[in-house]
Amino acid sequence: MTIAGWALILLFTIVTFALAKPMGLWLFALYEGRTTPLHRLLGPVERGFYRLAGINPAEEQGWRRYAIHMLLFNLALLLLTYAVLRLQAVLPLNPRGFAGVSADGAFNIAVSFTTNTNWQWYAGETTLSNLSQMLGLTIHNFLSAATGIAIAFALFRGFARREAKGVGNFWADVTRITLYLLLPLCILYALFLIVSGVPQTLAGSVDATTLEGARQTIALGPVASQEAIKMLGTNGGGFFNANSAHPFENPTALTNFVQMLSIFAIGVGLAYAFGKAVKDTRQGWTILAAMAVLFLAGTAVAYWQEAAGNPVLHQLGIAGGNMEGKEVRFGIAASALFAVITTAASCGAVNAMHDSFTPLGGMIPLFNMQLGEVVVGGVGAGIYGFLLFAILAVFVAGLMVGRTPEYVGKKIEAREVKLAVLAIAVLPLCILGLTALSAVLPAGLAGPLNKGPHGFSEILYAYASGTGNNGSAFAGLTAGTPFYNGLLGIAMWLGRFFVIVPVLAIAGSLAAKRYTPATSGSFPTTGGLWVGLLVGIILILGGLTFLPSLALGPIADHLAMIEGQLF
Template structure:
């Protein structure tokens, strides 16, 4: 009876957490979304911004074609890749290195690719590998700028829909600086202060040796954690200052800091549809996109929570609950809510070990990423991913009911549908090819099975599939049983992260340029309404069906096979 009461209390507490989160997101949707729209629409530059533009030689009044915009994104990201790689390789000579040596070449490449691509995959134990200079000057800086790049690309696509007969889609450098200075930095500062108040560590104490009550010695790490924690969540990055990530009490001490962290993950992605609606001049379109995101989020979170509460499997049934790998201070529902938020966005932060979830429960974070992380997705990337799906939904809907393939007054012709189709194909190709090559090449397979996979058999297959799904979708979370710090995984996952980030960005910018060049087509009786519940249902179905058709066979070899035996 005591267990039943405890389970019932946890259930109601979990429902209360979800309700508070939903209310907070609803209340913030309009003010945050409107603020971001003003940031990217106003012609006025701040004095500090004008100084930055002069320093980097940018004319803020000069706009760019989509090709020039894409070159700016790629060049800026390439420089970031080289800088983060160089900082890691020179770590031993840097101040505040804590006596740690240089990061090995393969791991340094993987980490640089990870943080530049807004993935924050970590094949290492952070507190034992990175000194404070690398953490702050390399990783934290990329947490800010990679998120700002995603915001800029999303805004460029919105302008593509909003403009008529234009050859330009904005200025990348202006969008980047505004996203950093007016959105990410102020909110991250407030979030860091709140996290410090909640008990998150913020110091430069290094390592402190203490004597435990049993007479042993324990090394307690310190560091500037709260400042990195705030932007890791707000920017949907995900890299932890400590190896245990948001399960570590120095990163996430209490139940309310856990809820605050989930809110930080979701607030910008869920508010961007409002920004979209305001910038195109039709708030109904923003509500439709937000409704699709919210529907998928709620269904996924409910399914994951139900599967973990059911606790199917020999070990959970014997223990009475599926608590392996979960923090007692968060419980099952505090863990699954966080897990859904992190994998339905491109965050990858974890407060529980997904590898320890039940077989079918562990499949849900994978499915969340396989959906393309569009519910609500990463900062910027979630919105532009959903808009690409909307283009496909309009095209499919037009074929089904004989309506004209138009979205927001822009025709969807062969060029646009090819670009959208290529966008959809990039990530599955990387995921399936990477997983297949890990087992198809004899030498690599032997190393993967002997070194990387902790649990052989079907679950080992799931570990590798999860790794490539996380990397190619720029998520960064992992099934903790996989040892990824090997030459094969450092290289293959690093390449998957870079291609999974920047190929879709180029395709999105090409779409933005194509739509911006078009004149607006007046609505007529043949136009498919895209703000009504019918379209919300169609877009939701398209997102789910594309994922099911693409990934069902490989899921049947991994988590489905494990969970249904």
């Protein structure tokens, strides 16, 4: 470990959390439906969309109606993407003449991008046309991100409103988020990437002559536009197979730093916006403090392990940290930091191959996903996932003080606790259940590149990534088979919508309740004690649930490495 490495981590943390208030204020304006400076330019577009679609943005929707509209909208997008991928060979903007994607592959991709997972079993530059990348995938990057933020807004209204029946209007939320947040930011971001050397063209490829005189075909495409929303929307699906390790996606140390910031930017803003919504910004800062504790702890472990390197290689006279699978232009600190960020959020973009990390260094990204990616988390998904844990934590706190649990003025009763447990239980059921199935069936065992505990980690990581809607991979699993395409598609769908629906049910239940002011007997939900309880509940639930699987995978892999055995 170096001073420069720790300085990078410290700088990133300071800049990220400095963005929380300005980003949060903009999000809060959209949450309230207030006019912003961009309304003068984009307001006619918004109103035109409402007229064309026959939508009244002022019409309130109950949680059930909100949920039904959200589900039907995402189902329609899934079917559109599936059709585009299957018909790719006969559709335009296919300069390299790629064939249509197989049925199981198209199903997996369509589910993946609909759920904001962006899991990729394929190499984009050799599988998908420009039309598929733009119409099939990039549109999802915007709308799946907007859906996540809309769900967060609905839950905010549940806490903020008093004896109300509605939780907002899904169509108005998604439209405003896309027009006034995601689209403007991505235009500016894409221009920055183009200036930094990222391609943005409809050309399929360009031929170059190498120093040896050989001919090389270099894939091109509309990369910058997809890269921008890939990071800001915590989508993670790269235009190229190497993702953000590819120089055409992430060419410099500056673009790498900006990419890391953009993964967290909207997530930290939503935490601050929650505090504004409930009229107590201390609540938002408290959530951010708990997130920071978990994030910095994970970063410290990952950086320590990667900087320590592999003792087996040290005994062979190869000194230094673990540079396997990492880009020299980024180094160990930036690679370890990126890995923790992308899995603390549900992004999935990678600038290094996690399969090549040391066992404990690779365990941190895995554990981040198993916790539900609530350490900042994905756009929308992070904050509403964190609030599920807050509901459980305040329930435990209520038992401590011997009265009905309360959080930001709302009583937390049996209905909310049951729904929170139901949503959180989706993770272990899918991750552990499907991992166990794949670890015993021949079709599942054919996937891992490695044997022993490392191979088990590859399977476990895949289902943690799919169910958590992350999309990153250990990069050692051959997942492009009907078996894995099918099961991972199911895991991604359940991990997204079987969490969202209970969250909306909680929002509806809370919105209907009256406000309960805090008293001297209430458990305080700001300050160090509450931060400690939040962190403890998240770690205890994650530890009790997933420690046995971690022991079989990365922990066993680490113990074997100490004894000189590599898998």
